[in-house]
Amino acid sequence: MLTNLSDEFSSIFGKSVSEENYIQIDLSENQLIKLNIDPSDSDQLSNYITEFSKSNENKIPYGGYLEKRNLYQRSNHFSKNAVENRNIHLGLDFWANAETSVFLPYAGAVHSFANNKNLGDYGPTIIMKHEVLGDDFYSLYGHLSEDSISGLKVGDYFDKGTEIAKLGKYEVNGNYPPHLHFQLIVDLQNYYGDYPGVSTLFDLGYYRYNCPNPNLILNINNKTKL
Numbered sequence: 001m002l003t004n005l006s007d008e009f010s011s012i013f014g015k016s017v018s019e020e021n022y023i024q025i026d027l028s029e030n031q032l033i034k035l036n037i038d039p040s041d042s043d044q045l046s047n048y049i050t051e052f053s054k055s056n057e058n059k060i061p062y063g064g065y066l067e068k069r070n071l072y073q074r075s076n077h078f079s080k081n082a083v084e085n086r087n088i089h090l091g092l093d094f095w096a097n098a099e100t101s102v103f104l105p106y107a108g109a110v111h112s113f114a115n116n117k118n119l120g121d122y123g124p125t126i127i128m129k130h131e132v133l134g135d136d137f138y139s140l141y142g143h144l145s146e147d148s149i150s151g152l153k154v155g156d157y158f159d160k161g162t163e164i165a166k167l168g169k170y171e172v173n174g175n176y177p178p179h180l181h182f183q184l185i186v187d188l189q190n191y192y193g194d195y196p197g198v199s200t201l202f203d204l205g206y207y208r209y210n211c212p213n214p215n216l217i218l219n220i221n222n223k224t225k226l
Contacts (some may be wrong), residue, residue: 002132002137002184002186002212002216003216005106005132005216005217006105006106006216006217006218006219007219008219009218009219009220010105010106010160010217010218010219011103011105011218012094012102012103012105012180012182012218013060013094013096013100013101013102013103014101014103014161014163015103015161017060019220019221020059021059021060022059022060022061022062022094022220022221023053023056023059023060023061023062024061024062024063024221025049025052025061025062025063025095026063026067027045027063027064027067027069027071027093028067028068028069029068029069029070029087030068032069032070032071033070035048039069039070039071042170042175042176042177045071045176045177046170046177049061049095049177053095060094060095060096061094061095062092062093062094062095062220063092063093064089064091064092064093065089065090065091065092065213065214065215066088066089066090066204066208067088067089068087068088068089069087069088069089069198070087071120071176085200086196086198086199086200087198087200088198088199088200088201088204088207089197089198090183090196090197090198090199090207090211091140091142091181091182091183091184091197091211091214092181092182092183092213092214092215092218093179093180093181093182094179094180094182095177095178095179096167096178096179096180097167097178098145098166098167098168098169098170098178099145099166099167100166100167100178100180101163101165101166102141102144102148102163102164102165102166102167102180103161103162103163103164104128104158104159104160104161104162104163104164105139105160105217105218106128106130106139106160106217107130107157107158107159107160108128108129108130108131108139108157108158109128109129109155109156109157109158110126110127110128110129110152110153110154110155110156110157110158111127111128111129111138111154111188112126112127112154112191112192112193113125113126113127113149113152113154113193114149114192114193114194115146115149115172116142116174116193116194118174119174119175120174120175120176121174122140122142122143122173122174122181122194122197123142123143123144123168123172123173123174124142124143124144124145124146124148124149124165124168124172124173125140125141125142125144125149125193125194126140126141126144126148126149126152126164126165127139127140127141127185127188127191127192127193127194127195128140128141128158128164137184137185137186138184138185138186138188138195139182139183139184139185139214139217140181140182140183140184140185140195140197141164141165141180141181141182142173142180142181142183142197143167143168143173143174143176143178143179143180143181144165144166144167144168144173144180145165145166145167145168145169145172146168146172147166148164148165148166148168149165167179167180181197182214182218183195183197183211183214184211184212184213184214184216184217185210185211186209186210186211186212187210
């Protein structure tokens with residue numbers, strides 16, 4: 001099991017974005033029902049996130065680790081069977097404008113990449129391989145621009161703080177308001193360019209272990225439990 005990988009704040013949007021520029025947002029099923037937001041309507045969701053940011057000094061909304069959501073009900077991609085859906089989020093989402101640059105928070109090499117085009121899926125995705133104390137782990141970056149994976153090669157190595165991607169528009173990112181899905185993975189289980197970012201309640205025990213809190217690297221507002 002991964003333990004704290006960083007004692008210092010690391011911004012996924014570069015050195016110019018400080019810890020104070022981020023603010024947590026609640027996009028859980030209960031919260032969207034309370035706000036009467038239709039999770040299948042990207043415009044409604046986008047307008048809410050935009051207004052939330054504006055009302056909080058234009059800070060970058062983020063959050064969602066182990067959050068139960070109804071954002072995925074519009075797509076059969078998240079239906080495991082007739083009675084159980086995948087609806088518990090396994091990463092952190094960062095909501096920002098399309099073409100916002102994404103910076104690597106931990107040095108590593110490209111493991112794989114793909115354009116996952118299902119409705120509600122990641123769209124262009126990069127998976128990085130990292131090593132700490134002789135053990136490998138992985139980080140996943142989803143909802144990127146198509147240019148982010150153009151010309152990329154498996155094995156390409158990037159230092160911490162290197163720009164590795166840009167956020168995609170809703171037309172290519174699974175039909176979501178522009179954002180980054182950032183996820184840590186201990187055992188990639190032979191996946192390539194993809195890995196489940198949402199779990200059923202039944203499978204959560206495993207995925208909670210295999211996909212620990214991404215704040216282990218980012219260390220954002222570490223005094224607040226995400």
